[in-house]
Amino acid sequence: MTNTNLLEAMTVRERTKKILETISQGLFEREETVAMAFLAAIAGESIFMLGPPGVGKSMLARRLKHAFKEGRSFEYLMSRFSTPDEIFGPISISRLSKEDKYERNTESYLPGATVVFLDEIWKAGPAIQNALLTVINEKLYRNGEQEVKVKLQALISASNELPERGEGLEALWDRFLIRCFVDRILDEDSFYKMITATEIKEEIELEEHLRLSEHEISLLTKQINHINVPDEVLKVITVIRKFIARHNQQLESNSEEEVYVSDRRWRKIIRLLRASALLNGRDKVNLEDCLLISHCIWNTPAQIDLTKDWINQAVYEYGWQSKYNLKTVDLQIESLQKEIDEQTREEKDMYVNSPQLVEGKYYQIENFKSWYDKILEEDFELLSGIATDCKLYTNTGRCEVYQLGKISSTEVEIRVGDGYQRYKLKTVRERKKGLVPKKADTHVLEHLNDHANKILTYLNKVAGELEEIRKQLMDGTETHLFINKVRREEMENYLNQILKKVFDEKMQVQKMKEAYGGNLV
Structure with a gap:
C-alpha cells in the first residue's frame, strides 16, 4: 500500500520498519514492546507495561518521541503524594493575580508532550486519575475555564504491580488497551551483550525524513478507518468471546480471574488490528493481526498464557479452517466417496475367512x-x-x-x-455383504472426474497460497512488524500442519480416482 501524499519514496511498511529498528537499537528482547508502543501511538491508544524496575521501560518512552517531528517527552514517577501540579503544570500566579483565572502553565508538562511515561501509575491520587481519564478518552485537558487539546500521541504507563481491586482504579485500568509484560533479559547471549556494551544510548538519532508529522499522522488516522475486516477475522473474535464466556462460567462469582472485555474495548481492538494492517502495508486485516489480541484482554499475570492459548487456538484451528473452508472440503471428499461407491460398486454376498x-x-x-x-x-x-x-x-x-x-x-x-x-x-468361513467393482459408463466416470477435479483445483489453490505465506515467513520478506519470532515460528509450524492436511487430501482424492479408473478417462 503506497500513499504518495503520505510517503514519497518509501511505503508505510518500509518507513515503520526503519522507525522500529532504530528505536529498538540496544534494547535487547524489547523489540515486541517497542513495536506495540508505536502501534498504540498510531492507533491513538495507551499502553501499560507490567514488570520489575530496571528493564528499560522509561528508555523506551524517551526514544519513542523521536518517531514524531518536534516530539517531546514527559515522564514522572508517581507516589501517593503526587499532585496535579507535578503532572499537568503549576498554577500560573500571574494569571491568577492579574486576571483572576485559575490556569496552569502546561507547556513543559503532560499536556505539552508528545510521548508521556508515567511510572507507578496506580499510586496516582483521584484528582490525577480523573484528569487522566479525560486525557486518554478525548485527548483534552480542562485548564481553568477552557478545554485544551493535548499534543499527546502516546501515553505509556508502567508498574511492577496491578491495580488493587476496590480502589476505584478499574476505569483507568480499562483505558490501557495494550498490556505488555516486560521481564528481565532471559536469553544468555542477549544478556551478555547488554552487560558488556560500552554504551547504551538513552537517546537515539532518527533521520528526519522518517519522523512522522502531525499531517501524516492525521492521514494515517483516516486511512485506518478504511481498512477492511474480513469474515474470518470476525469469526476468530467470536471464538475468543466463547472461550472467555466458558472460562467465566467455570469461576465463582466476582473471581479475580474473571476475564471481562467490554464492547467498547472490542471496538478499540478492531481499530488496533486495522492500524496493524495499515502499517504492515495491507488494505485489510489478516489472521496474523489477530495474534495481537493477546496483548489486549488479560487482567492478571496468570491470564497471559491462558488468553494467548485461546487466541492461538482461535486463529489456527478456526481462523485458517474458516478462511480456506477445509471442513467443507472434508465433506466434499466424503460426498465424492459416496458417489464413487454408488456408481462404480455394487453390494454382493461374499464369503470371507474370519478368526474363530x-x-x-x-x-x-x-x-x-x-x-x-x-x-x-x-x-x-x-x-x-x-x-x-x-x-x-x-x-x-x-x-x-x-x-x-x-x-x-x-x-x-x-x-x-x-x-x-x-x-x-483358526478361521471360520462366513457369508457377508460386501462391495465389489462394477463397470460404469463413460458419462458416470466423467461426472466423477469433474467432481474430483474441482476438489483438486481448490486444494492446489490453497496449497499455493499457503506455500507463499510460508515462504514469506521463512525469508522474512513479509515478516509481521508487530509479532515476535516465537509467534512467527508457531505460525509457521501450524501452516506446515495445514499444508500436510491439504497434501494428504490431494493424495486421497488421487487414490480415489485411480480406484475407479478416473485417471484413464
Whole structure:
C-alpha cells in the first residue's frame, strides 16, 4: 500500500520498519514492546507495561518521541503524594493575580508532550486519575475555564504491580488497551551483550525524513478507518468471546480471574488490528493481526498464557479452517466417496475367512508348537505391524509373554528364538455383504472426474497460497512488524500442519480416482 501524499519514496511498511529498528537499537528482547508502543501511538491508544524496575521501560518512552517531528517527552514517577501540579503544570500566579483565572502553565508538562511515561501509575491520587481519564478518552485537558487539546500521541504507563481491586482504579485500568509484560533479559547471549556494551544510548538519532508529522499522522488516522475486516477475522473474535464466556462460567462469582472485555474495548481492538494492517502495508486485516489480541484482554499475570492459548487456538484451528473452508472440503471428499461407491460398486454376498472365537474369548494360533497357543480377542485387536510384548494362553488359562506382530486380520508373526515366524489363526468361513467393482459408463466416470477435479483445483489453490505465506515467513520478506519470532515460528509450524492436511487430501482424492479408473478417462 503506497500513499504518495503520505510517503514519497518509501511505503508505510518500509518507513515503520526503519522507525522500529532504530528505536529498538540496544534494547535487547524489547523489540515486541517497542513495536506495540508505536502501534498504540498510531492507533491513538495507551499502553501499560507490567514488570520489575530496571528493564528499560522509561528508555523506551524517551526514544519513542523521536518517531514524531518536534516530539517531546514527559515522564514522572508517581507516589501517593503526587499532585496535579507535578503532572499537568503549576498554577500560573500571574494569571491568577492579574486576571483572576485559575490556569496552569502546561507547556513543559503532560499536556505539552508528545510521548508521556508515567511510572507507578496506580499510586496516582483521584484528582490525577480523573484528569487522566479525560486525557486518554478525548485527548483534552480542562485548564481553568477552557478545554485544551493535548499534543499527546502516546501515553505509556508502567508498574511492577496491578491495580488493587476496590480502589476505584478499574476505569483507568480499562483505558490501557495494550498490556505488555516486560521481564528481565532471559536469553544468555542477549544478556551478555547488554552487560558488556560500552554504551547504551538513552537517546537515539532518527533521520528526519522518517519522523512522522502531525499531517501524516492525521492521514494515517483516516486511512485506518478504511481498512477492511474480513469474515474470518470476525469469526476468530467470536471464538475468543466463547472461550472467555466458558472460562467465566467455570469461576465463582466476582473471581479475580474473571476475564471481562467490554464492547467498547472490542471496538478499540478492531481499530488496533486495522492500524496493524495499515502499517504492515495491507488494505485489510489478516489472521496474523489477530495474534495481537493477546496483548489486549488479560487482567492478571496468570491470564497471559491462558488468553494467548485461546487466541492461538482461535486463529489456527478456526481462523485458517474458516478462511480456506477445509471442513467443507472434508465433506466434499466424503460426498465424492459416496458417489464413487454408488456408481462404480455394487453390494454382493461374499464369503470371507474370519478368526474363530474359542471358549468365547480366544483366537487359536494354528501349528504353533507350544502349549501357549491362544490369544485374547481384545489383545489381538490392539496388535499392530510392530512386534510388541503380548500374553499367550494355554487351555488351563496359564500365560506367558511372547513378542507378536499383526500381519493381517487372520495372521500373526511370533518371535521364536532369534527370528520371527508367521502363523495363521483358526478361521471360520462366513457369508457377508460386501462391495465389489462394477463397470460404469463413460458419462458416470466423467461426472466423477469433474467432481474430483474441482476438489483438486481448490486444494492446489490453497496449497499455493499457503506455500507463499510460508515462504514469506521463512525469508522474512513479509515478516509481521508487530509479532515476535516465537509467534512467527508457531505460525509457521501450524501452516506446515495445514499444508500436510491439504497434501494428504490431494493424495486421497488421487487414490480415489485411480480406484475407479478416473485417471484413464
